Amino acid sequence: xxxxxxxxxxxxxxxxxxxxxxxxxxxxxxxxxxxxxxxxxxxxxxxxxxxxxxxxxxxxxxxxxxxxxxxxxxxxxxxxxxxxx
Numbered sequence: 165x166x167x168x169x170x171x172x173x174x175x176x177x178x179x180x181x182x183x184x185x186x187x188x189x190x191x192x193x194x195x196x197x198x199x200x201x202x203x204x205x206x207x208x209x210x211x212x213x214x215x216x217x218x219x220x221x222x223x224x225x226x227x228x229x230x231x232x233x234x235x236x237x238x239x240x241x242x243x244x245x246x247x248x249x
Contacts, residue, residue: 177204216244 165178177187185206187193192207219226227244229236236244 165181167176167178169175182188187206194205194207196203196205215228216225217228218224227236227241
């Protein structure tokens, strides 16, 4: 996939990348140059979509991140479970 740099130095990330990474307008990215490549890394991942719900079929608690949410890391899961009653 290709994108361009605007006259103001702005770069547009394709929508499928923003969705996959859970990025929204106003999110901060760290920048770095490694081996001639520009690396953009999200500062934080959004956890607001991740939650524990009751499975309608079994009645058991399950962890859901919602549709289109980025994958959760093991630390994010640990944080969610720490708040679980």
